[in-house]
Amino acid sequence: MAYNLSYKRFGERAILIEWPAIIDKNILKDIIHFKDQIYKKKIKQIVELKLAYNSLLIIYDSICRNFENEVKLLKKLYESLDLRHDIVSKLWKIPVCYDAVFGIDLEAISMEKELSIDEIIKRHSQSTYTVYFIGFLPGFLYLGGLNKSLFVPRKATPRLKVEQGSVAIGGNQTGVYPNESPGGWNIIGNSPVSFFDVSKKTPCFSKPGDQIIFYPITLKDHENIKILVDTGVYQMESEVIDA
Template structure:
């Protein structure tokens, strides 16, 4: 586990915020996920939950923290312990996307601004293997890193009140999928028929931080076929286990 210069801050009466350097970086993500696992292994019975974002971990404890200095000192000690045998498991998930303009309601604006055609947009969007940094904003909303610079595009000044479930979108240097209908200010370029979050399942969201995503294009007909399979719970999202 690499050693970064971390800061530790009280966050209310029952929580501590740990922050890494303020940048999107896969080395930082790996360090965060490793330290998160160390914390959970060491003090799970004292903790309500441990959440992470691009460059931070928030630890929420069950009881009030009487002495933050002691807690922070213990966390700092844990971080400095090298865990050379700690392996993080991850998966590569392959997600179908239909880029038809009937779904990609903002694609024409992007195409015109970038002076590219739809085929190139699709190729640029499906070529990368994206890293999932964390899940937030909505349950199942994946924050992905790795969008091609040619597709970076500003968020909308006036967000929409209703974004369709499964909408695949671009916001600044990020791309993602809206797991449910919601407001949103990202630019819609397609739609995926899969469910990213299902509250009725034992594990509502199969995908987790540290996993990878690979988009692949499907036609309108294929999108409809997958939608029907999803409705009957007979669609199996393709994935493969990656080495730690």
């Protein structure tokens, strides 16, 4: 399916391409295919491509003086997309401890939603999430696929410090804080897994188009996995999928 895209200037050295403003897997696939098509062309002037839920930002190495010509080129590339091949992605299995010591907002969510804490954990861990893009912080995965019954508004007053690995819900999204930072999402657990490691060739293990499954672990499991992560020997479970 071809979408009616809009092309806009984004500062002096970038062009923003926008799809319909919804969170949708088909739109994500379309964006990834377009991004891959641009990479294949090896356009020297392009230095970076950044995608989000419904957009692709193209950053050039110098001032984009002929916007119209660049847009014509991009439109031709989009028209030539081959959508027949699948996007090879991975399904990652992420351990999460939902114990009250970590899930500091679980009780408040339970009262607001009139759901037991066990039911919240069950619904959160039974969904398969799609990685739409990475942003806010290096390694922060924006995930779609949260059960609608768990949609909770972000906090009116963000916390000044959210612990690394905190698993949280913000509106219709869920995600994991890759390092300690301020944050306004509702915290329901913690994962001992490292989501961003600058010492590795690929600092963030996941990419847009991948899928995530969370599975519950105990406090003791969390402690043991954290030791393996800190010593660099932990192997995350994953499998190749066709997205």
